[in-house]
Amino acid sequence: MLAWVFFGVAVWAVHGLPRRQAMCLMIAGGIAVTATGLLAAPTTSTxxxxxxxxxxxxxxxxxxxxxxxxxxxxxxxxxxxxxxxxxxxxxxxxxxxxxxxxxxxxxxxxxxxxxxxxxxxxxxxxxxxxGLSPEGARHKPLQIGGALLALATSAVLLIALSGRAGFRDRAPAYTACYAWCPAVPLELVNNAHVDALGVLLTVIALAVTNRHRVLGGALLGAATAVKLLPAVTVPGALSGILAAGGKTPARRMLDALAILGAVTLVVALAYLPYVLASRGSVLGYFSGYVDEEGYGEAGSKDRYALLRLVLPDSWALSTALLILGIAVLHVLRHGDADRPWRGALVVTGVALLVFTPGYSWYAVLVVALVALDGRWEWLGVPLASGAAYLGAGAVSGTVAYALAALVVTGGFVARARIRSSPARIYGRSSL
Incomplete structure (x- = not known):
């Protein structure tokens, strides 16, 4: 928790610095923070x-x-x-x-x-x-790989944000939201979770998909073929596809097919060599994992923790899917096609809040999406996820997720009020 406090203060401080100074500090700090994950063997995951x-x-x-x-x-x-x-x-x-x-x-x-x-x-x-590891290297090459992927993600974020209109001066601070986040050195470097590769591919995909839909879809397919979670960002790539007005239905259909077709094709091609080489199912332990973690039977684990505060256990799964479906529909109808990362952040964040997974590294994807979008309130989700994983029990995880949901709601209300304020309407807002 203390590391997260220092992280928040440091990122806030960078906002007030000149661009060159902020850039140097962000890069040096990002390298230093990432390097801390290399100092020990994996500590909280095997x-x-x-x-x-x-x-x-x-x-x-x-x-x-x-x-x-x-x-x-x-x-x-x-x-x-x-x-x-x-x-x-x-x-x-x-x-x-x-x-x-x-x-x-x-x-x-x-x-x-x-x-x-x-x-x-x-x-x-x-x-x-x-194949690249020397004999007897043990866990260290995987940690080094995680560090390189994390640094690459920071570089992509910095480049993407610097090239965005009106974001050049803010790019270092936004990138620091990912590069300095305590979850990155712990989960992606020290514990060497392969999510580092999935996050990198997702960030690149969302940065290019509004201009290159097939490429963006292919990268999202690759991210999904690394870790299934990035699939929840696909609706973000389709932001506004069902919006009234604008493009013709035929044009929208072609845009959707370009993305979804590329996603599907890449996932299928990735699985094909293993399907041909394997005697058993290439889904491995997936169905067993779903049962073991309590996604099928809410009462057996701490999944759906927030929904189970107000609903019977038997309603949890269907309600979670309904809420997630509403979030997806909202993004498809009202999402900003020029900011696909925003819709991806909403759907991913909502998914984690309704399913309340017990593994903290899943939420590192949210950290990267926050860096792309700047909606800091969603950082409560990875913080809550860490509390659920490292905390003393189910109560601490439920409380943490509840607080995260309140922070997200507060951020939504605050932004809605800013958008509807007279200063904003008449163009006098400084935000």
């Missing part, structure tokens, strides 16, 4: 161990979707780092696995009895990192 394993399995010519890490068929690929034994199994975050002869055996890989859940371009990234 997902990167699965990444390293999946890369190793693919390098051996085996589809990661065919075997779980605990299966004996992959035993020749094991080493003492990912699969300790004896006293090495006494450390934290160790998961027992069957072993011959009754010896104590375990792994650092979570859920070792299930197949991988990651989409194909994530798997391709794991293979690439494995």
């Amino acid at each position: 997902d990167s161990y699965r990444y390293a394993w999946d890369g190793r399995v693919q390098a051996a010519g085996v589809s990661p979707y065919d075997h779980a890490p605990a299966e004996a068929a992959l035993a020749p690929l094991r080493d003492r780092w990912l699969f300790p034994s004896g006293t090495g199994c006494g450390g934290p975050d160790r998961y027992p696995i069957p072993s011959a002869g009754g010896a104590t055996s375990c792994t650092r890989i979570n859920r070792p009895g299930v197949h991988t859940i990651y989409p194909p371009l994530a798997e391709a990234y794991f293979l690439l990192v494995h």
Whole structure:
């Protein structure tokens, strides 16, 4: 929490600096903040161990979707780092696995009895990192990859914001919303979550899609093939497609098909090699994950936490989908086609508030969208997500998400009042 306070104060301070000074400070600060994630082994997640394993399995010519890490068929690929034994199994975050002869055996890989859940371009990234890593490098190449992707995202944000009319002087401060956010070094660098690649592709896609719809759609498809969450930003790319007036219905249909067709084609092409190479389902553990995390049965986990405060558990899923559908329809009808990131932020933020996921790295996408759009109130969502993941229990997560929803609502009301103020109407607003 203290890191978030310092982050907010620092970003606010940058707003008042001359552009050159703000630019230098943002770049230096972004590099320093990112580098902090490289100082230790993963601290709050074990997902990167699965990444390293999946890369190793693919390098051996085996589809990661065919075997779980605990299966004996992959035993020749094991080493003492990912699969300790004896006293090495006494450390934290160790998961027992069957072993011959009754010896104590375990792994650092979570859920070792299930197949991988990651989409194909994530798997391709794991293979690439494995191929570029020196022998015995362990987790560090994945962390370095996360750092490079995070810095690349900051660079794209800075370039995109600097090229936007009226944003040149504000670009460093807006970029700092992402580059300095505490969630970035923790989740994308230290824990090396592959979301770093998905966020980068999403930011590039939304920055270009209003001018190059096919390219934007293709990049969103690639982001979705890295981590499924970026799919919720697709309505943002279609902002205003159902608005009254403007383009003809035929033109709108062509625009929508250009984006949706590119998304679908890239996702299909990404999955195709793994479909051909795998004996099992390339969806991996996805259905099991949905059940395990309580998305299908609201009462079993802390999902839909805000909705369950006022509704029966049995209504939670349908209500969440209804609210999300309303948000999507609003963006399609009233969204700004010149600012697709705004619609993407609304739909993504609403999705996280109604589903209240328990993993904090999902919300890093919101941080990047805030940097693109500047609606700071949505930063409450990643802060709440972090509290839900690292907090003491369900109550802390629910309270955090509730506070985030209140902040978002307050920001919406405040902006609505500014838009309707006489100074704004007659062109005298300074905002």
